[in-house]
Amino acid sequence: MADMPLWEVFIRNQNGLHHKHVGSLHAADEKMALQNARDVYTRRKEGVSIWVVESCHIHASDPQDKAAWFEPADDKIYRHPTFYDLPDEVKNI
Numbered sequence: 001m002a003d004m005p006l007w008e009v010f011i012r013n014q015n016g017l018h019h020k021h022v023g024s025l026h027a028a029d030e031k032m033a034l035q036n037a038r039d040v041y042t043r044r045k046e047g048v049s050i051w052v053v054e055s056c057h058i059h060a061s062d063p064q065d066k067a068a069w070f071e072p073a074d075d076k077i078y079r080h081p082t083f084y085d086l087p088d089e090v091k092n093i
Contacts, residue, residue: 007033008058009041010051016091019051030054 004026010019022041027033033052042050061069 004028006055007037007052008055009033009037010053011037011041011047012049012051013046015048019049024055027052 005028006024007027007030008024009022011022012019025033025036025040027036030052033054034050037050037052041047
């Protein structure tokens with residue numbers, strides 16, 4: 001298994017919602033990764049879509065650099081959703 005790449009798995013539970021990271025697995029290629037993800041993460045028919053991404057293609061910020069990445073948004077209060085009223089019939093945003 002060590003020679004097979006690591007894949008990150010994302011599942012969308014229903015149409016209109018976003019994909020959520022559900023875990024990781026090793027697989028030789030994307031086809032095998034999709035099949036394994038289906039078998040491991042959707043055993044109870046949860047999900048309408050599966051994404052697999054080879055882990056080496058994911059680039060992330062360092063948690064120690066949180067201030068540099070996220071504090072500039074604090075002075076832009078218009079970006080916070082507290083100013084908007086949503087109708088009751090809106091279920092997923």
